[in-house]
Amino acid sequence: MEYLTLNNGNKMPMAGIGVFTLTPEEAEAAVESALRSGVRLIDTANGYMNESATGRGIKNSGVAREEIFVVTKLWPTVYERENAIDETIKRLGTDYIDLLFLHQPTDNWRAGYRAIEKAYKEGKVKAIGLSNFPNDLLKEAINTMEINPQVVQDEAHPYYPATDLKEILKGNDMGLMAWFPLGHGDKALIEEPVFAKIAEKYAKSNAQIILRWHVQSGNIVIPGSKNPEHIRDNFAIFDFALTDEEMAEIAKVDKGARYYQASPELLARYATMELKEDL
Numbered sequence: 001m002e003y004l005t006l007n008n009g010n011k012m013p014m015a016g017i018g019v020f021t022l023t024p025e026e027a028e029a030a031v032e033s034a035l036r037s038g039v040r041l042i043d044t045a046n047g048y049m050n051e052s053a054t055g056r057g058i059k060n061s062g063v064a065r066e067e068i069f070v071v072t073k074l075w076p077t078v079y080e081r082e083n084a085i086d087e088t089i090k091r092l093g094t095d096y097i098d099l100l101f102l103h104q105p106t107d108n109w110r111a112g113y114r115a116i117e118k119a120y121k122e123g124k125v126k127a128i129g130l131s132n133f134p135n136d137l138l139k140e141a142i143n144t145m146e147i148n149p150q151v152v153q154d155e156a157h158p159y160y161p162a163t164d165l166k167e168i169l170k171g172n173d174m175g176l177m178a179w180f181p182l183g184h185g186d187k188a189l190i191e192e193p194v195f196a197k198i199a200e201k202y203a204k205s206n207a208q209i210i211l212r213w214h215v216q217s218g219n220i221v222i223p224g225s226k227n228p229e230h231i232r233d234n235f236a237i238f239d240f241a242l243t244d245e246e247m248a249e250i251a252k253v254d255k256g257a258r259y260y261q262a263s264p265e266l267l268a269r270y271a272t273m274e275l276k277e278d279l
């Protein structure tokens with residue numbers, strides 16, 4: 001495993017699993033299986049409604065809490081709720097969160113950010129993150145909030161390497177956690193001929209080449225998978241390295257095109273969308 005040192009000195013594994021779209025049963029099984037196969041970074045969210053299941057998966061794995069880097073995200077409707085962070089910690093069945101994001105840039109984000117800063121000072125949260133924030137709001141957070149974020153989570157993959165965002169992050173010593181690292185499983189991306197060619201050389205799969213490209217680009221990856229074989233393969237990316245020429249070849253597939261961008265209308269809906277019960 002390779003680690004990224006955050007701007008507060010904490011170390012974060014560069015590869016883990018995400019449990020977006022997984023049912024509680026699937027998330028519990030995926031987290032347990034991932035931890036048993038050596039994964040130490042888990043990404044969930046209030047909005048995935050599987051934080052309790054993630055907590056059960058962690059417990060079932062038998063892996064010590066201090067060995068695991070647990071990441072979750074506050075949902076906009078709880079940004080201003082007094083106990084939101086304590087409730088999140090309780091659902092996860094843990095004493096602290098390694099990295100806590102604001103999930104969406106809704107109008108009330110500043111209140112949510114201050115709540116995370118307070119929890120950070122109290123030791124309940126070990127690092128602060130912003131997810132899906134447009135560059136102007138990210139710059140506002142950097143310039144006006146007391147504590148700088150450590151990590152941003154946003155869409156990134158070879159079709160969309162998030163070049164402008166990465167410039168801002170580089171200038172502020174902040175890490176990028178890439179969501180949709182495999183293009184949400186898009187065959188067109190995974191089967192790009194350049195990956196097949198490089199995969200053959202290293203006896204790896206196309207997905208492993210994409211994930212290795214992320215890590216060498218400085219990105220933390222959290223590929224989603226229900227398939228234990230994929231989960232295992234997605235971490236077997238630290239025993240080889242792409243050459244500068246291969247990194248440059250992969251850079252050519254950049255289309256500057258995202259798969260997903262929340263519209264202002266959708267963000268307005270998120271601001272009032274109450275969470276369902278997390279079982």
Ligand SMILES: NC(=O)c1ccc[n+]([C@@H]2O[C@H](COP(=O)([O-])OP(=O)(O)OC[C@H]3O[C@@H](n4cnc5c(N)ncnc54)[C@H](OP(=O)(O)O)[C@@H]3O)[C@@H](O)[C@H]2O)c1
Nearest residue numbers: 018019020179180181182183184185207223224225226230
């Ligand atoms: N902050 C946000 O707003 C946000 C938004 C989206 C996602 N995320 C985070 O990012 C994580 C990843 O996103 P995602 O799961 O949507 O997209 P993804 O990781 O890019 O792609 C997942 C898809 O790739 C397939 N896959 C995984 N490993 C593979 C392999 N080795 N070979 C071939 N196919 C493989 C999976 O199928 P199988 O099940 O068959 O393996 C699944 O269909 C989420 O779980 C979540 O934690 C965050």
